[in-house]
Amino acid sequence: METKLLVFSPKLLILLLFSFAAFPSPSSSRLAFNFYGASCPSAEFIVKNTVRSASSFDPTIPGKLLRLLFHDCMVEGCDASVLLQGNDTERSDPANASLGGFSVINSAKRVLEIFCPGTVSCADILALAARDAVEIVGGPMLQIPTGRRDGRASVASVVRFNIIDTSFSMDEMMKLFSSKGLSLDDLVILSGAHTIGSAHCSAFSDRFQADSKGTLTRIDTSLDKAYANELRKKCPSSVSSSVTVNNDPETSFLFDNQYYRNLMAHKGLFQSDSVLFSDKRTKKMVEDLANDQNSFFERWGQSFLKLTIIGVKSGDEGEIRQSCEVANG
Structure with a gap:
C-alpha cells in the first residue's frame, strides 16, 4: 500500500511545542529533525530495519510498539522510563503487565551501540519505532524530531493516574489528555491507534456480566449485539487471561480509518472507544474521519507529533542509557 509522507517544518514544530498549556516541556524546543545526522547517520535506518524485520515474523509487533510509546509518554513524559526493569518500576505495575515490544527496542539499541x-x-528509539510501526502496516510516513534523552527513574505508583482505563468516561479521558497538553481532537485522533493491536479479554469484561453458570451476557447495549456474541465466543468467562482479541475486527493488521467506521457500527471494543461516537462533542469528528482516510492520516501526523514530545528530556537532562532496561551506573 502506498503511504503518504507527512513532513513537518521546523516552524510548525515550534508552534506545536508552544501550544501546550498544562504540560509544558521547555526542553522539547531542543529537539531537531535529523538530530543524529552527524553523530549517527544510520540511526533511523537501523531502527526502521529492526522494526520491519521483527514485524515480518510477528504481525502483532506494530500494535505493541505503538501502545508501548503511549504508556511511556503519558507517564512522566517520553523518556523511556517504561523500559526500565526492576521492583516498583512503571514496567512492574499491573497496568503495564500486558505491554510488549520490549525486545524490538532492545535489539535496535544493541545494534546502535555497536555502530554509534x-x-x-x-x-528516541521508542519514538522512532512506533512511528515506523505505523508506516509498516499502511499508515502515513512521518518525520519526527529527535534528541530525547532517557530518564533515570521509573516509579510504579504514578502509572495508574496517567493511563486511560478502558472504562473511562469522556470527561475522565479529556481531563487526563488535557493534563498532558493534548486536546479533545488529539483524543479522538490518537484513539485511532486502536485500528491495530489487540487486548486481553479482561480489558472489556465490564461490558458483560456472568451468571452463576459462567455464561456471559451483554449488559452494555451500546455494543452491537452480533459483535458482542463474537466476543463472548472468544472470551468465555473461564478463559485464560492470555487470550487476546483484535481491537479492530475488520482490518486488524492494517493502519487505516476502519476504527472510526467500527465506532459508527457500534463495534468499538472498549467503552472508552464507544463513547467517542455516543458523545455529541466528538460524534461529528468520528463521522468525518470514518469518511476520509487522508484526513485521518494528516491529523494523525499532527497529534502523534504532539504525543512524542510530551515531557521530553534533552540537553543536559537525563542520560543516554547503555542498555534500555537499566539506568547507567
Whole structure:
C-alpha cells in the first residue's frame, strides 16, 4: 500500500511545542529533525530495519510498539522510563503487565551501540519505532524530531493516574489528555491507534456480566449485539487471561480509518472507544474521519507529533542509557 509522507517544518514544530498549556516541556524546543545526522547517520535506518524485520515474523509487533510509546509518554513524559526493569518500576505495575515490544527496542539499541556507542537514546528509539510501526502496516510516513534523552527513574505508583482505563468516561479521558497538553481532537485522533493491536479479554469484561453458570451476557447495549456474541465466543468467562482479541475486527493488521467506521457500527471494543461516537462533542469528528482516510492520516501526523514530545528530556537532562532496561551506573 502506498503511504503518504507527512513532513513537518521546523516552524510548525515550534508552534506545536508552544501550544501546550498544562504540560509544558521547555526542553522539547531542543529537539531537531535529523538530530543524529552527524553523530549517527544510520540511526533511523537501523531502527526502521529492526522494526520491519521483527514485524515480518510477528504481525502483532506494530500494535505493541505503538501502545508501548503511549504508556511511556503519558507517564512522566517520553523518556523511556517504561523500559526500565526492576521492583516498583512503571514496567512492574499491573497496568503495564500486558505491554510488549520490549525486545524490538532492545535489539535496535544493541545494534546502535555497536555502530554509534553512547549516542542514540532509548527514548528516541521508542519514538522512532512506533512511528515506523505505523508506516509498516499502511499508515502515513512521518518525520519526527529527535534528541530525547532517557530518564533515570521509573516509579510504579504514578502509572495508574496517567493511563486511560478502558472504562473511562469522556470527561475522565479529556481531563487526563488535557493534563498532558493534548486536546479533545488529539483524543479522538490518537484513539485511532486502536485500528491495530489487540487486548486481553479482561480489558472489556465490564461490558458483560456472568451468571452463576459462567455464561456471559451483554449488559452494555451500546455494543452491537452480533459483535458482542463474537466476543463472548472468544472470551468465555473461564478463559485464560492470555487470550487476546483484535481491537479492530475488520482490518486488524492494517493502519487505516476502519476504527472510526467500527465506532459508527457500534463495534468499538472498549467503552472508552464507544463513547467517542455516543458523545455529541466528538460524534461529528468520528463521522468525518470514518469518511476520509487522508484526513485521518494528516491529523494523525499532527497529534502523534504532539504525543512524542510530551515531557521530553534533552540537553543536559537525563542520560543516554547503555542498555534500555537499566539506568547507567
